Amino acid sequence: MNNRLRVLRAEKGWSQADLADRLEVSRQSVNAIETGKYDPSLPLAFRIARLFSQRIEEIFEDDA
Amino acid sequence: MNNRLRVLRAEKGWSQADLADRLEVSRQSVNAIETGKYDPSLPLAFRIARLFSQRIEEIFEDDA
DNA sequence: ACCTTACGTAAAGTGAGCTTGTCATTAGGA
DNA sequence: TCCTAATGACAAGCTCACTTTACGTAAGGT
Numbered sequence: 001m002n003n004r005l006r007v008l009r010a011e012k013g014w015s016q017a018d019l020a021d022r023l024e025v026s027r028q029s030v031n032a033i034e035t036g037k038y039d040p041s042l043p044l045a046f047r048i049a050r051l052f053s054q055r056i057e058e059i060f061e062d063d064a
Numbered sequence: 065m066n067n068r069l070r071v072l073r074a075e076k077g078w079s080q081a082d083l084a085d086r087l088e089v090s091r092q093s094v095n096a097i098e099t100g101k102y103d104p105s106l107p108l109a110f111r112i113a114r115l116f117s118q119r120i121e122e123i124f125e126d127d128a
Numbered sequence: 129a130c131c132t133t134a135c136g137t138a139a140a141g142t143g144a145g146c147t148t149g150t151c152a153t154t155a156g157g158a
Numbered sequence: 159t160c161c162t163a164a165t166g167a168c169a170a171g172c173t174c175a176c177t178t179t180a181c182g183t184a185a186g187g188t
Binding site: 015016017027028031032035037041 | 133136
């Protein structure tokens with residue numbers, strides 16, 4: 001599961017900690033998702049999509 | 065997190081077991097998602113959306 | 129040289145997504 | 159009446175999504 005989170009975050013000029021605050025998750029969770037260590041839960045994916053005003057499929061892309 | 069899974073499945077005339085086979089999950093997982101016991105993982109949400117040729121946001125709707 | 133910010137990462141713990149297995153109920157068909 | 163299919167529900171167990179805490183490092187500013 002690839003994602004464009006790092007790019008979207010950079011466009012906003014946010015640090016991982018900034019993004020983590022807005023998503024109400026830990027900075028480490030943001031880092032883990034960006035570096036592809038694991039996929040977010042569906043509710044968190046919704047929050048991310050809403051924050052960037054995009055569809056989930058525009059941000060996340062599953063390989064399968 | 066509400067979802068339209070039961071309706072979509074009914075439109076196809078599939079049993080929960082039929083859908084579970086196509087999604088490669090257990091019948092209990094389909095049942096639990098339909099009855100709102102928990103949300104699917106993001107990869108599973110992608111599989112569901114692809115199976116019904118709809119976007120994730122068209123099938124799942126988070127309350128938050 | 130020192131401080132701060134940002135990022136990566138690791139260990140340990142909790143909770144949710146998913147499994148297999150089982151049982152009860154309802155409805156239909158032979 | 160019996161058998162089967164479909165569904166709902168529960169329990170126990172596993173993996174992983176996520177947490178907190180913490181440490182190392184690289185870059186910039188003073």
